[in-house]
Amino acid sequence: MRMRPKLQLLDKSLIERIVGEAFQLIEDPGVRVAPYVVNLLHDAGITVKDGVAHIPEVLARRLLDLAPRGFCLYDRSGKPAVRYGGDDVHFDPGSSCLNILDPETQQPRPALSGDLVRLVQVAEMLPQFAAQSTAMVCNDVPAEIGDWYRLLLVLWYSEKPIVTGAFSAASLHTLIDLLGIEGGGRAALRQHPRAIFDVCPSPPLNWSEFASQNLVDLARAGVPAEIVSMPLAGATAPVTLAGAVTQHAAECISGITIHQLAQPGSPIVWGGAPAIFDMRSGKTPMGAIETAMLDVACAEVGKFLGLPTHAYMVAGDGRVIDAQVEMESGMSTVLGALAGINMISGAGMLDFLACHSIEKLVIDAEAIASAQRLIEGIDARSDSLAVAMFAQTGLSGDFLKLKETRSLFRKEQHFPSAVIDRGLPTMNSNGDEPGILQRARQRVEELLSAYERHPLPPEREQELITFALREAKASGLEGLPEILRAEYAHESGLL
Amino acid sequence: MARELMPDDNFSAMRQSIIDGAPDTASSLAQQAVSAGVAPIDAINHGYVPGMHDVGEQFAKGQMYLPDMMASAEAMRAAMAVLDPELKKLGAERPMSGVVVLGTTKGDIHEIGKILVGTMLTAHGFRVHDLGVDVAGEKFAAKVQELHADIVGVSALLTTTMRNQKGVVDAIEKAGLRPRVKIMVGGAPVTRRWAEEIGADGYAKDAMSAVALARQLMEQKTPAVVEAV
Numbered sequence: 001m002r003m004r005p006k007l008q009l010l011d012k013s014l015i016e017r018i019v020g021e022a023f024q025l026i027e028d029p030g031v032r033v034a035p036y037v038v039n040l041l042h043d044a045g046i047t048v049k050d051g052v053a054h055i056p057e058v059l060a061r062r063l064l065d066l067a068p069r070g071f072c073l074y075d076r077s078g079k080p081a082v083r084y085g086g087d088d089v090h091f092d093p094g095s096s097c098l099n100i101l102d103p104e105t106q107q108p109r110p111a112l113s114g115d116l117v118r119l120v121q122v123a124e125m126l127p128q129f130a131a132q133s134t135a136m137v138c139n140d141v142p143a144e145i146g147d148w149y150r151l152l153l154v155l156w157y158s159e160k161p162i163v164t165g166a167f168s169a170a171s172l173h174t175l176i177d178l179l180g181i182e183g184g185g186r187a188a189l190r191q192h193p194r195a196i197f198d199v200c201p202s203p204p205l206n207w208s209e210f211a212s213q214n215l216v217d218l219a220r221a222g223v224p225a226e227i228v229s230m231p232l233a234g235a236t237a238p239v240t241l242a243g244a245v246t247q248h249a250a251e252c253i254s255g256i257t258i259h260q261l262a263q264p265g266s267p268i269v270w271g272g273a274p275a276i277f278d279m280r281s282g283k284t285p286m287g288a289i290e291t292a293m294l295d296v297a298c299a300e301v302g303k304f305l306g307l308p309t310h311a312y313m314v315a316g317d318g319r320v321i322d323a324q325v326e327m328e329s330g331m332s333t334v335l336g337a338l339a340g341i342n343m344i345s346g347a348g349m350l351d352f353l354a355c356h357s358i359e360k361l362v363i364d365a366e367a368i369a370s371a372q373r374l375i376e377g378i379d380a381r382s383d384s385l386a387v388a389m390f391a392q393t394g395l396s397g398d399f400l401k402l403k404e405t406r407s408l409f410r411k412e413q414h415f416p417s418a419v420i421d422r423g424l425p426t427m428n429s430n431g432d433e434p435g436i437l438q439r440a441r442q443r444v445e446e447l448l449s450a451y452e453r454h455p456l457p458p459e460r461e462q463e464l465i466t467f468a469l470r471e472a473k474a475s476g477l478e479g480l481p482e483i484l485r486a487e488y489a490h491e492s493g494l495l
Numbered sequence: 496m497a498r499e500l501m502p503d504d505n506f507s508a509m510r511q512s513i514i515d516g517a518p519d520t521a522s523s524l525a526q527q528a529v530s531a532g533v534a535p536i537d538a539i540n541h542g543y544v545p546g547m548h549d550v551g552e553q554f555a556k557g558q559m560y561l562p563d564m565m566a567s568a569e570a571m572r573a574a575m576a577v578l579d580p581e582l583k584k585l586g587a588e589r590p591m592s593g594v595v596v597l598g599t600t601k602g603d604i605h606e607i608g609k610i611l612v613g614t615m616l617t618a619h620g621f622r623v624h625d626l627g628v629d630v631a632g633e634k635f636a637a638k639v640q641e642l643h644a645d646i647v648g649v650s651a652l653l654t655t656t657m658r659n660q661k662g663v664v665d666a667i668e669k670a671g672l673r674p675r676v677k678i679m680v681g682g683a684p685v686t687r688r689w690a691e692e693i694g695a696d697g698y699a700k701d702a703m704s705a706v707a708l709a710r711q712l713m714e715q716k717t718p719a720v721v722e723a724v
Contacts, residue, residue: 096654099688108688143658200655202604210602234562235607236652279560282608282701283683353654354684 002379004087007338009297010245015304018242022249022301023057025205030054031254034209036169037216037262044261053254060253063260069306071224071267073131073161074192076182076456082130082161084196084224084269084308087340089375090130091333091368092163093123093361094315094349095198097136101350101357103441106320108355111136113153113482118448119348119358120157125447126361128368131161133345136356138481145475148174151195152468155182156483157453163226163345165198169213172197174471176221181463182456190222196269196343200228201251203236207258215255219263226269226310226343227255232284233294235277241290245297248272252302269343270302271310273353283352286315287328295332296339308342314364315346315353321360321437325350329360330367337371359440362447366416373414381408419443504533506542509574513546514553516566518573525577535581536589543574547618551703564702565607568614575617591622593645593713596638598626600649600663603656608682611702612648619706621646632659632666639667639676645716646709649695651682660685661693668694677712681705 010018025031030052033041038048047054070085082090100111116136123129134150141149147167154162155178166172175197176189183189199214201207207215218225229251231237233244252270259268274294275284285291295311302309313332316325329347336344346353347368348361382388382404389404399405416422419439434442455461468480505524512521521543528538550567553559559567582588597613599606606628613623624642626634635647647667651657660680667673677696680689690698696712699705 098654098658108686110692202602202653206604208602230653232652236605277561277683279562280554280557282561351686352684354686354689 021246025250026055026254032206034212037212066264076159084342092131092133094346095133097356099355110139112140113138121451126365128365132158134164142475162195196224198228215259216262219259219266224267226271229272232277248298270307273312287317292332292335299341310343311341312346315349319351333367333371362443509542510546518570521570522573525574535578592620595646596644597648598630599628600651600659604628605652609650612705615702632662636666636670647678654684
């Protein structure tokens with residue numbers, strides 16, 4: 001049996017201390033909660049005083065046990081495509097970014113709906129991404145519909161599962177409605193969820209009105225929730241990595257408590273975007289090794305409790321695509337994969353999560369493919385490791401001719417795309433050797449050319465568009481940016 | 496009238512108490528100065544403010560870190576808690592560079608950066624009114640109106656709450672105050688481009704550059720606007 005390579009940063013006794021202190025924290029000093037959940041907590045016997053819930057360990061442990069150990073997200077066709085739980089590892093692009101590195105100028109500018117569509121189409125073509133994300137905030141649509149409009153574009157152009165989130169308590173229901181329409185109704189959505197929603201507590205130990213309400217409403221809708229706890233070590237969390245991991249655990253446990261009280265058994269993920277707080281710049285470097293250590297350690301605690309896991313990795317902090325950004329992104333990709341984190345978000349992002357880049361996304365995809373190869377580990381493949389092959393070649397060194405070589409090299413070696421320079425001829429028409437950025441740009445164009453949109457069944461497409469047009473119009477938006485009228489008008493009878 | 500400065504007025508110790516981030520020492524030296532008849536304004540200008548200057552410079556050079564700055568800010572506050580009432584008793588005030596309203600944006604409860612900015616601005620002669628954390632745009636606007644503030648400083652630590660900085664700009668615009676107040680933004684996820692995008696007047700990456708920016712913004716305020724205020 002092949003060994004699965006694994007990274008472990010915490011020993012059992014330290015994990016037990018972390019969990020023990022996390023349970024202490026949710027009882028005293030407790031967790032700030034919003035009025036929306038006070039009755040729910042009261043009814044379960046939790047004391048809530050001055051907006052602070054004091055959650056007893058016994059109750060929290062019982063509710064943790066009710067949370068599912070694993071569940072699936074499904075693609076558009078209804079096939080399970082992402083499995084949360086165990087050591088399965090999946091990647092999706094980073095989400096909710098305000099800016100994009102312009103493909104031409106490589107300068108940051110506000111992201112537009114056309115940028116999101118290009119990113120979705122590229123991610124759709126890359127098998128490294130098991131899921132899409134609502135990756136950008138589209139600055140060309142009104143802010144009040146920004147969250148569901150992103151989801152509409154992803155639903156329109158992708159068949160993969162989606163990592164998403166709402167920007168307000170009220171808009172969550174519009175997003176769920178969209179998913180319901182696309183998936184054939186609320187009951188179907190509950191049975192075969194296509195999307196998971198990120199829900200963020202505010203550090204330290206604060207479930208805001210918006211976050212509390214999202215937790216409860218998602219649980220009741222049966223739509224998976226992913227807690228994205230983001231302690232910033234040294235600023236909004238203890239400076240020690242162990243202390244920040246403990247706070248993360250307390251935020252996750254308290255969130256799961258609220259969530260499971262609302263609907264026992266509803267799917268939820270132990271996730272996060274922890275980071276260190278840089279004591280010189282005041283920034284929160286996603287590419288710092290300590291940030292990756294926090295991610296790995298937080299996931300270890302989640303696994304210890306038997307829960308599905310998530311982390312924010314594969315992001316770099318430099319402002320352009322350069323050696324720093326890719327060094328940081330590559331390192332955290334490998335660490336996340338070795339940690340067996342179920343969903344790793346962040347590919348494509350740079351500049352402290354302030355900027356997305358489609359070119360970076362295709363470079364990150366190469367790091368992801370390498371990490372995926374790494375965790376496949378080393379397989380003996382046959383009874384004889386080398387002796388049988390030497391029996392054929394002797395000392396001639398002529399292994400290239402062996403049938404074993406031909407039959408096994410594709411299993412043994414991962415072949416990167418032309419983004420990675422493996423010494424193949426790459427000269428462009430000018431006779432120049434293209435650098436990584438040029439190779440990435442070329443790859444993006446190739447993927448976009450090969451992309452083909454697969455329409456939804458006509459009746460669902462019509463319903464989706466009718467719903468979106470109505471909601472958009474209510475916000476003063478005429479038409480649906482980046483959804484070509486020709487693509488929907490025929491089916492919806494809107495021509 | 497305050498007596499002339501004497502070599503043993505402990506100014507270097509005051510300065511050092513700020514650099515060391517020692518609030519108890521800073522406070523005790525301030526009390527000693529008051530008892531000894533040292534003019535509060537001299538203690539501030541010759542003792543504590545030079546300490547904050549040193550701290551700012553060392554921070555800019557990467558020789559001091561944010562926790563050191565926080566401790567220095569705490570020491571400065573401890574000294575001012577003693578000296579400010581004494582100044583008031585004397586009917587004196589420090590020459591004022593401008594009035595600043597500071598706060599962390601709606602939905603955000605973080606204030607480390609904001610406290611540092613407030614401390615550095617105070618040390619450099621600005622009168623700072625700190626609204627605290629989780630502050631709605633309308634509250635900023637109301638305080639600007641009340642204090643005839645020159646500058647509004649809006650902080651945000653999280654990408655999710657950074658978006659609410661625009662709400663502050665909008666609220667000030669809506670209240671008709673935009674022509675007479677400058678708006679500066681900052682915080683870990685904030686960039687110069689974001690500041691431009693939301694219509695703020697400037698972005699400062701740290702507390703020291705916030706002082707430079709605030710001075711620059713004061714210079715930009717036209718005399719007509721200043722008179723109107």
